[in-house]
Amino acid sequence: MAAKKLTIKEIAKLSGISASTVSRAINNHYDISPETKRRVQEVIDKYGYVPNNSARNLKLNDARNIAVLVKGITNPFFTSMIKVFERECTSHNYSLVLEHVEESQDMTEIAALLEKEKRLNGIVFLGSNPIQSSERLKRLAAPYVFCSVAVTDRKKFSRYAYVSIDDRREAEAVTDYLFACGRKRIAILCADREDISIGSLRLEGYLNSLKKHGIEPDPALICRSASAEETYTHENGYQSTMKLVRSGTAFDAIFAISDSIAIGCLRALRENGIEVPGQVSVVGFDGLPIGKYLVPSLTSLRQPVEEMAEASMQALLAMIAEREREEEAAASGRSRTAGEMKKYQQIFSGTMQERESCRKDM
Amino acid sequence: MAAKKLTIKEIAKLSGISASTVSRAINNHYDISPETKRRVQEVIDKYGYVPNNSARNLKLNDARNIAVLVKGITNPFFTSMIKVFERECTSHNYSLVLEHVEESQDMTEIAALLEKEKRLNGIVFLGSNPIQSSERLKRLAAPYVFCSVAVTDRKKFSRYAYVSIDDRREAEAVTDYLFACGRKRIAILCADREDISIGSLRLEGYLNSLKKHGIEPDPALICRSASAEETYTHENGYQSTMKLVRSGTAFDAIFAISDSIAIGCLRALRENGIEVPGQVSVVGFDGLPIGKYLVPSLTSLRQPVEEMAEASMQALLAMIAEREREEEAAASGRSRTAGEMKKYQQIFSGTMQERESCRKDM
DNA sequence: TTGTACGCGTTATCAC
């Protein structure tokens, strides 16, 4: 302890070699004698020297780092994606920088900091949608892609790379499915009023389906979460369903806009002695792995999580490659046109994962 | 794009002020005129300048960073802890560096790198137990604490700071509880044979209880996971239970060494028409929030997650403070004795969270 | 093959 700070110079002194040679030994330079290399390695091991990454990053230009920014690492939906990102990064010889963004923080700001700090080659924005601070986004030097984000309006997103599902369309499909199962009074467990993300898109989809079926939306069947932070929680599903049941409103189906909500919902129904799927059918959204193990197992709109993560990485890697080519061919300095971005935009389709919580009785 | 790299010098030029003054403006130095500060801020906003953190860290000595290293961010047990860490850090004016460590990586190595890179003031090792590479641990300059780790042997841990539960004792309590509920043939869903962490401790506790009750362990009732990665998963619980049922062995209770395992177990029982808790009682371990919403809701040994996270942070902060005092009083250079570490060691008690999955029928 | 000298972007110290 209290040991003099271990720098490359120290190691140089201790091994009787110049600092630059030590540096070369560490970085496996081609023109280093095996003998010196061995000697340096010895000293390094002995004293447990670790290069200062800040100094290194300050110097280097390509750190081969890709960052993934997530808001709400709690969300099990993202964890399976993160695994894919990790796999994909290492297989392409990039390091993955996983950055958890707190609810209050601005993703773009964090990204800007991280970019400088880690010399990022690329960025994945997972979940949250930082498109509002578009000016800051423009300033990011590294290419970036939105993954699993609310594409409210394709025109607005025309200049961005994204991989997502069509939340509106899929939510409509879920509601259609419930109608097709013979259900008439379908409740929805959704986000709070202020929501402008996937929550409102999924609600829109629900409303579209109702309209299509010539049914007037009943406000009593639209159950909103109390606050934004609470939305995608079991407790929200539980409380909302409790309130719905107690309200006395008749309903024969529930569409929970996420599986986590559905879990709380199933519990509440059970506590009220309401039989699922007999009296009330329940459908979730996301297709979380746990759905398979619930009792009753959960019918849900499954998002192709792995595929989406893979597609995001592919898009990002392609953008990085393109960027490099551009830089070689002298910086053109122009921003990408909407047309050029198309190849980096992908909307996946969900699939209905049919299980026990919903019955077809037509 | 292709813009000249934005450095503090650039900003200085653009605002007609020297670089050092710009630096002072950014860091809210006391001796800066409000006018200059405003002007600098203007330019910064206009061009979207972000300081290079690498350079900053290279220069600064106290970065006020605390790192949390987690293996398996997937684990819902850790996520609630992370929230506490975040809260505690910001309230003490530290930044939290959350680092996800892959299964194959060595935590100590990552810690050493991170320490250099981020000038860490302290480190929390969450979950995994890096005590094996004790030589590397010794080399860490920053104080560190193990949180929620398998304290196999208190003597081995006498020189380390840790916060955990007594996995052996709690597992014994769980098994005792099942006996007290009138169960005779208690199966355990546990880790693979190679496990040397909490998995084996919990198994030990189970065996101790059996012994205490004068019951010979039945190998057919000890269900091990196929591999280490699979252990704490729903699928493991499901498959293990399926195998157990098919084996024809009689049993009237199951102790799942984690709630995630219990979830799969409940499902398997249900599919085999086995009634819980009537025919078979199930008890989990961890006390995950989801347990409350399961059907049947899950009786589980609840770990005081928040309190444990808080205690870890307190221990760490105290160690950091002590370190600072030491440095002022001239580096003593001695390593801590076991006696001195005691105040940084804490074993919490779990509590049985009684719910529907277990019935008392004595 | 190895050593010397310089610069990466920032902040602290010292002059003014």
Place this chain on the structure above:
DNA sequence: GTGATAACGCGTACAA
């Protein structure tokens, strides 16, 4: 209150 300058630890062009 502000500006010049050195230094943080490292990698590399250049010289030897």
